[in-house]
Amino acid sequence: MSHIGRYFNTLELLLSHPGGLALSEISEQTQVAMATAHRILSALRERGYVYQDEQDHYRLTLKIPSMGVSYIAETGFAKIMQPLLNDLASETGEHVRLAEVAEDHLTWVLQATKNTKGLQYRRALDEKIIPHTTAAGKVWLSTMRDERAMRILAAWDIENTRDYAGPNARVSIRDIFDDIALIRKEGYAVVREEGEVGVCVVAAAVFDSSRPDSSLPVGTLSIAGPIARMREDTLGAHIESLKRAAIKVGEHWALWTSVSGKDSLPTR
Known part of the structure; x- marks a missing residue:
């Protein structure tokens, strides 16, 4: 080395x-x-x-975290994106996170939480994103060819997933690809207690139309909350809000790319 x-x-x-x-x-x-x-x-x-x-x-x-925060602030990315996340968090009353696609993994870059009187859900931005147990990871996998998705999944101990994830985590490649097929059809991912106990998350891919290959996502946008609040009667409205917000984030991402001249964030 x-x-x-x-x-x-x-x-x-x-x-x-x-x-x-x-x-x-x-x-x-x-x-x-x-x-x-x-x-x-x-x-x-x-x-x-x-x-x-x-x-x-x-x-x-705190030198390294402060360097990353300063860089994003200087590029204007946070200034452009944070209001969109704040709006989505206010609209849904839940925790919202934005992740960037970084070659063969995802990295959390921004988040927003709406204060409510009930149970709060909030996670750190340095948390690793497991591709097959998170809504962000699954919706990202759904945008790529099966061969590439398989290569990414090969790095994880799928059969023993429940040792490090939630009780509903998929433990077979077949089940994971069944989920991916459904996500491709519906355009969003929903996971219930797959990443962790008591949590439901919905996610959508974010696309930058200004890029040469705009069919590849630049990130993912997700809404997470206690499963008791993320019920079927509220989930539909959250998904529609998520879809609209993902389009706006993609439009603003394209704006940031054109203004900054940068293709990616320094968060890897």
């Missing part, structure tokens, strides 16, 4: 352990010698990327 690759591995490891890790744990999990791990961490600490807490555990500072 290259020298710089070890630095990135260390940063990514600490990103997945917000509580911090001891030097020995970092050395073991990045598969480098203790001396090498210490040298990498010392360099990262000097540049302000990591710090040591009272237990001598190494943790990330």
